[in-house]
Amino acid sequence: MENRLDLVFAALSDPTRRAILTMLLEDDMAVTDVAEPFEMSLAAISKHLTILTRAGLITQEKRGRVKWCKLDPSALREASVWMQGFGQFEPVNLDAFERFLEEELREDPN
C-alpha cells in the first residue's frame, strides 16, 4: 500500500539522512566512516542507512566485513519530476545548488 514516493520524501525529511547523501556524493563509504562525523551511535546511523536503502536512495554492498554505501540517484528522479511539475522552474541552477550545499555543510551536522 505504501508508495515509493512516500519512502523517498520521508527519507529526505531527516537532516541526518540528507547529510549522509551529501557525503556519499563525494565518494562511496563504509558504514563506520559514514557514522564518524555524527554525534550519535553507530546503530542509529545503521538504521538511517536502511531507511535510505528502502527508499532506493542508496545501495549497500558487503565486501568482507565492510558494507559499502553508494549513492543511487535514480530514485530521486521520480521525486524530482514530481516536484518540478509544480513550479515551472527555470532550468536547473547548479550554482544555486552548490551554494545551498555549502550552507548546509556549514551547519552543525546534528
Place this chain on the structure above:
Amino acid sequence: MENRLDLVFAALSDPTRRAILTMLLEDDMAVTDVAEPFEMSLAAISKHLTILTRAGLITQEKRGRVKWCKLDPSALREASVWMQGFGQFEPVNLDAFERFLEEELREDPN
C-alpha cells in the same frame, strides 16, 4: 533548529497531502471542497492543510467563513534544487510528469 527543507519533505511524504497539492494545481479551493474526495474527517484534512501551510507549500486566506487554499510553489524550488544536484538529470521532462500525475490520480485517493 528545524530546517525548512525538513518541513517540505515531511509534508510531501504523505500521499493525502500530495493529492491535495495536485488538486490545488487545478484551482484554488475551500477547505470543505478539498476534503470532499477523501474518506476521512474534515478535521483530519484541516490538519493536513496546516502542515502544508507551515511547510510553505500552500497559503490560506479566509474570506467570510470560507478559507481558500492556494498552491504556493515557491517552497518547492529550494527542495527541487536540492534534489536535482544529485542526479545530473536531463532537462525536465514534463511528459513524464503528466504520465505520473495521471497514474497517481488513477489510484484510490486513500
Place this chain on the structure above:
DNA sequence: CCAATCGTCAACCAATCGGTTGAATAACGC
C-alpha cells in the same frame, strides 16, 4: 433571530520515529 454551514480546537488513540544500550554475528589479521 436562528438554524445551518465552515472550519478549528482539544482530548484521545494506536502506530511509527529517532534515538539509546547491550548482546550477537561475521570477518579480519596476527
Place this chain on the structure above:
DNA sequence: GCGTTATTCAACCGATTGGTTGACGATTGG
C-alpha cells in the same frame, strides 16, 4: 585460535504522526 573490528539485532524509551470524536466560535442566508 583469538582478540579486534564492522555491522546488525533486540528491547526499550519518549516524542511525533495521522487519525478519530465532540464541542466550539464565526459567519451566513432566509
